Amino acid sequence: MDHKMTDGTNGYPGKGYKVIGKPVPLIDSRAKVMGQALYTDDIRLHNPLIIKILRSPCASANILSVDSSAALALSGVKGVLTGADFKNSFGVLSISKDEPAIARDRVRYMGEPVAAVAAETSEIAARALRLIKVDYEITDGVFNSKEALKPTDQPLHPELNKKNNLHKEILQEFGDLDQGFADADVVVKKRFRFASINHGFTEPHATQVSIDNNGNITVYSATQVPHYLHMAMAEVLEIPEHNIRVIKPHLGGGFGGKSDPFPHEMIAAKFALDSGRNVKIKFDREEVFFSHHGRHQTDLTMTLGYSREKGITAIDLDTLIDGGAYGSFGIVTTYYNGVLLQGPYKLPNFRFHVQRLYTNKPMCGAMRGHGGVNPRFASEVLLDMACAELGLDPAESRLNMIHKENTLTTNEFRVTSVGLHNGLTESIKRTRWKEKHGKLPFGKGIGVACGFFISGSALPIHWNKLPASTVRMTIDYDGGVTVYSGAADIGQGSDTMLAQMAAEVLGQPLENIKIISADTRTTPVDLGSYSSRVTFMAGNASRNAAIRMRRILIEAACELLEMIPPKYDRPDAPDNFFRQGGRKPDFEQGFLGPNPDYTDGFIIEDGLIRSKQHNASVTYLDAVAKALEFGGILQTSGTYRAPKLGGKFKGAGAGLSPSYSFTAFIVEVTVDPETGFIKVDKATCAHDCGFPLNPLTVRGQIEGCIHMGLGQALMEEMVYDNGATQNPSFLDYKIPSAFEQPEVDIVPAYSDDSEGPFGAKEAGEGILAPVIPAIANAVYDAVGIRLTQLPMRPDRVLAALAKAKDKEAAK
């Protein structure tokens, strides 16, 4: 093994940047490695009440009564809350606010909160829970999508006025499907089935709330979306938003699982307001599984047409996704199941029909690769089948179908930069694909798959005209730069990324940049860490704030140097800038233009600001002092908002993003035909994240996605027994260990996005989806079976092998 550090740039051209593009450890690594980083449960508020939640043992029941008198009578108990204490329901999407903080009248899943206790100690709170008497009337539950489609008089959500448990149905068709299949040389069709999986972040949910004498609360919570929590909390608690301050401390992983506002957050805030005391709640691991919000259990049938000449000619997709008891991000998930198939290949004719169902199980929501992962498995496996039937090389065939730069997809996604072609070409070379594919001994196989993902959703969840991200930047008299951003560092390293932006533009060492983030009182609004939006959006905002700050400093330097300051024009879009439908994307005022230039004839480095032309310089600190003379503070803001994008049809907004990432995976496996075990030996990844701002963290995201994809592929699944979660522990929910993780080779897939900050795009999610079909395709190469059900457990491998053998014998 090579333990030496390379320059860490993975072969990307350096562009002469000082901080950007260099491997930078996360700026909070030192605190984390010393155990000093404070996560929500590590914060010590003065004398907090401890909250515990009573959860329903029934998956489906009417609540006839809740008697908490005995609990309230227990010494040390300071309050009990029930469903009656919360009038307003909530949900992350304004179009499906269907979840109560505590169940009212009925429970819809096992583990749903039915009451909560605040007490002086954890022991008293636990004892009090036992004293609460809940009288349930068990009702018939609905436990899978097919049942949920059946007519019923008693749907989970009668407020929708539907005759079954359908939550959302989307049918979209683009192009001419019949023509597409007619154009195909081969049409392949299969049914696929996917288990629900959990994020498995290591830090369980936790919230603490402090309260001051005027009833203002400060909510410390393990959340990916402080802003959405802020809004939801104000609505549920019916207090003004400015009375609430939400702070995200260090966060132990999210992966989408902390991107909803949660009942326990509402419960904690309510207890604080009611009691006037600080409060604290932390989940057990079981409670994390009961709350779930993971990837939807999915049943889908896909038909794919493929032509030697044209590539994929058509895809027809019919999908049921099991949403569990509440909406969460489900409507977005429903769309993403379809629209994310628009890349990475040209897809001229396309139909998808997705139905999200309510069932009596913990709700599903957003999880890394949101909505796109399961259909991607189907399409990449079918593509592999089509190539096999036609005797084509599946890797090279893929090369020919990849979107060209600056094109529109069939459903009018604007695709700008694409680095996949180079990345896949190089991966084919590096893995010696042609010597291996179809040529390895029985049991050894190699497979390929590609992926595509958004770099942030172009449209906000709550429609308003505010920028998607705003960054405030200050420089104090000491020269220290502070970046204030609402973006939530959830371990992915967004704080470091924001600091890199400022350091590069302002010519400062990284240590000179301090980050204050994810605090709704002190930082401007950022919509949060989901949909892989932070690098693109908050990154641009930070970069823009820094450019404005730079201009102020240069002006001050010019004043000291008695020079005329440079004139800044709003730059034109670069030549290769893509014009959608003949029109230039419409950028709002305040945006500095796509990747605004800051080469202003000055260099800031080593504490000096120097004019290149006059070879004259002033110190950075003198320029700061000069700039401070006028207003006493030095402050700028930078914003990002996506340009106006998309078609004019209903649902055109789903999946719109200012840019898209692309991924190719080649995976090598060993399949043991006796035991059915699949061992992934090596994964080669080419991920086009535009220009990689920090190769060290990009690598981390790639390796992390492989781990998570491997888990879904081979072992992870939520097991339910009539709605009861059967494996709510890290012992029974199988997360792969270091032994299962393959060796990883990272191949450059360079592109330079014209709108991304320093050319960057997302690197956190899109990587995951192709991992799984690449494994399945490698298994086919190894032993000749097509696995259509996840996880690809050894028993399923053996069953498929036996079936293949029978088929062979029947011939």
Next chain:
Amino acid sequence: MKLLNLTINGRDITKAVSPGMTLLDFLRDELNLTGTKNGCDKGACGCCSVMIDGKPMLSCLMPALEAEGAVITTIEGIAKGNNLHPVQEAMIEMGAIQCGFCTPAMVINGVHMLAENNNPGNDEVKECISATVCRCTGYNSIEKAMHLAASKMREAARDGS
């Protein structure tokens, strides 16, 4: 409540604890040593690993009273002042830290492994971290960090001799 005597990060401590209290809760709630994390409380995530009499063990699976007379090192006791242990340095350098929740336990595990053998093989490294769940890194960078720390320690040992 029973009296518990033990040494934690070089400090002798005597405190009354209830029999139901785990060592993990004792560290976090009684001593405010919050670097040791509670990820599952049932021994399956590995995040609560601390060094007890020189060996990493799971503090969530141990009644505090079982630690009577023990010498314990938590993550807070690994660095010497501002001087990080080679494992800590290597974890930073290799980008083996993302969310950081498993990091303290990974460090404890690695420090012990390298104290026993500063030239571990790949399988030994994998085993050392195999039952500590890291959901962010995919383990690759942590493994690299352990190897890097090992080579740093071998170098230091050579220079020292």
Next chain:
Amino acid sequence: MTALDKEFDFARPKTIEQLCNLVRECQHEDRHFIFSAGATDIMPHLKSEILSPDIVISLTALHALNTIEKRGNHIIIGTLTSLSDLSKNNHIQQHLPALGGAAHKVASPQIRNRATIGGNIMVENRCIYINQSRLNRQSHSPCFKADGNICHLVKSIKRGDDILCQARFVSDTAPLLLLQGSTLDIIGPAGPREIKLADLYLNDGMESKSLMRGEIITHIKVKIPENSASHYEKLTIRNALDFPALGVAVLRRGNGDISVALTGLNTRPGVFHATRENYETFDDMIVDICQKASDFTVTYQQDFFPRGYRKNMIPVFIRRGINKILEGAKS
């Protein structure tokens, strides 16, 4: 919830005599006591309130039981020896390497530093319906092991049947110890006794061990095998942490006889023997012992792997074990 919210007492006797006195006291006062050694299995049971004792009696101060000695042609293992110490012990590595290997396959390095060999052979039988949080258990009607009236695995079982509970036996170390014909030193308020390890295990997931209340195992006596070799193979989906979905120990004697012990499948371990001279060829013997072992009942319980798969893997794992032994003999 997982905090140890119920109050209980805790004692840590330093000698066997203190221990026996304490047990007598508890019995006299009708206090519900449990023993704990490494506590790595007891703690999750306590946290999930599967066990709710009045007092936990820790055995960890009985330092005399933390030893491994060679006495004549026996290895005497003190039951408080940690699994990691056991794996690393010279006597074990020299005379019982497969046992060390099996101990090394238990759980995780951090758990093996704490967990004891005594605890592992006494490990509580497990079931997906009982080894759950209190809330999860409440979501089903209580099973026999939870003082209820149903077994969720085999719904036809009625109170009064011989076996009420199908919870699985999951010790990784017991199979090899069984094949070595180990005996146990036991001490309790009624005095010392010695039993065969095979007699420790009962055919019921609820009362799966034959120790009487208040008894503890102090030593495991293993005869040093002469001219034989053994191997333990474990089925888990990942190479860490998990209890065995199937564990197969194989022992081959110098005379060619083969013995097999199974774990992870049933309420108790299964042990099978084949005598070489009863078969024409070595292969005939293997086929036969695989057949016998495969007939061993696998309870209707999914431990990630479905029942049928685990059953099918029995002969595969036996053959693998035998091959490992034969390879070892060659090298």
